Amino acid sequence: MNRTDENIPSPCYVMEESLLRRNLSLIKKVSEQAGVEIILAFKAFALWKSFPVFREYGFRSTASSANEARLAFEEMGSPAHTYSPAYTTENIPVFIKYSSHITFNSLSQFYRFYPQVAASGKHISCGLRINPEYSKVGTDLYNPCAPGSRMGITADILGKTLPDKVEGLHFHTLCESTSYDLEETLKVVEQRFGHFLKRLKWLNMGGGHLMTRKDYNTKHLISLLKTFKSKYPNLKIILEPGSAFAWQTGYLLTTVVDVVENKGIKTAIIDASFSCHMPDCLEMPYKPVIRGADDAGPAEITGKKDADDAGKNRYRIGGCSCLSGDFMGDWFFEKTLEVGDKIIFEDMIHYTTVKTTLFNGISHPSIACFRENGILELYRMFSYEDYKNRMD
Numbered sequence: 001m002n003r004t005d006e007n008i009p010s011p012c013y014v015m016e017e018s019l020l021r022r023n024l025s026l027i028k029k030v031s032e033q034a035g036v037e038i039i040l041a042f043k044a045f046a047l048w049k050s051f052p053v054f055r056e057y058g059f060r061s062t063a064s065s066a067n068e069a070r071l072a073f074e075e076m077g078s079p080a081h082t083y084s085p086a087y088t089t090e091n092i093p094v095f096i097k098y099s100s101h102i103t104f105n106s107l108s109q110f111y112r113f114y115p116q117v118a119a120s121g122k123h124i125s126c127g128l129r130i131n132p133e134y135s136k137v138g139t140d141l142y143n144p145c146a147p148g149s150r151m152g153i154t155a156d157i158l159g160k161t162l163p164d165k166v167e168g169l170h171f172h173t174l175c176e177s178t179s180y181d182l183e184e185t186l187k188v189v190e191q192r193f194g195h196f197l198k199r200l201k202w203l204n205m206g207g208g209h210l211m212t213r214k215d216y217n218t219k220h221l222i223s224l225l226k227t228f229k230s231k232y233p234n235l236k237i238i239l240e241p242g243s244a245f246a247w248q249t250g251y252l253l254t255t256v257v258d259v260v261e262n263k264g265i266k267t268a269i270i271d272a273s274f275s276c277h278m279p280d281c282l283e284m285p286y287k288p289v290i291r292g293a294d295d296a297g298p299a300e301i302t303g304k305k306d307a308d309d310a311g312k313n314r315y316r317i318g319g320c321s322c323l324s325g326d327f328m329g330d331w332f333f334e335k336t337l338e339v340g341d342k343i344i345f346e347d348m349i350h351y352t353t354v355k356t357t358l359f360n361g362i363s364h365p366s367i368a369c370f371r372e373n374g375i376l377e378l379y380r381m382f383s384y385e386d387y388k389n390r391m392d
Helices: 017-034 048-056 066-076 092-098 107-119 179-197 218-231 279-283 384-390
Strands: 012-016 061-063 080-084 099-104 125-129 166-170 202-204 236-239 250-262 265-270 293-295 313-318 327-333 342-346 366-370 376-380
Touching (some): 012 017, 017 218, 017 366, 061 066, 066 092, 099 107, 107 125, 179 218, 218 236, 265 327
Parallel strands (some): 099 125, 125 166, 166 202
Antiparallel strands (some): 250 265, 293 327, 366 376
């Protein structure tokens, strides 16, 4: 398929290989210059048909479920660095089969399942997730260190000694954060857990390192990591961002299917759903960028147009599910929106493609990739059977 909008089904997530490679090159450069391992977190991006590109750059992956661990082994071609909030008797054999590292969320989980790991005969490096009780993440939904969090072991619970056979520690405190946020986190980690670091083999600094964002200071990150490694030369340092790999690598193409008006609010209804296909917009919440449109801020429900709106085409965008709150608004568009017009939401590859739901029986958007040669490769289209089989 040639590179034209007419050839793209609607709705469709469209990734661009050249933009993905740009990110992979930058992340590999950081990894090499800092002397650390950076691995892909599947919870943010798991389009396995693109994994051959990842393998070209030598990347491995991290998993948080049995399915992700198997995907890492079968499609990324390497065992996973695994962390799960809770393992079970049923799934721990799967994790053992497909993992090189297994991190436990609690001491009880470690004592319960480590004997099975040891009995497997495989050399799997085991660790514990710690909770430094410090994070600059502003939204509690995404804050692993919020008061009462179930994620990780706090210093007071862990005490002065580690269980025998624990080879590493794992913390995750960031979400689309800066290297300066990591710097502050490391100070707290050293303060509360530093007495363990010289006897361990590895330290996993989790995800949230948005190093491919334009304003991210990669030089500071590299310097920070090199300095930390010089203090603890025994440690292998691991970072596992998700968003950074797929940051601004593609978009969600949608189509206007109706325009309605109520109390002065014009809503363009699209063939996609914020609830089903862009859930973080409602959960965080955050307002996405629409190509060719300007953010208009909130609309007044007055039945009258604001004076500043004179001569402007102001629309709220509504999703196609029956959830009342399945909308975002408002934007100014260059022209009046009509049925059939395309609306493109920028930066819609990370998290969206792994969090889509079939709520209301609404199909997932198609998934496609523009290869470097300009040819559109259609990864997947979804049908009634995908919805029906989900209910089997």
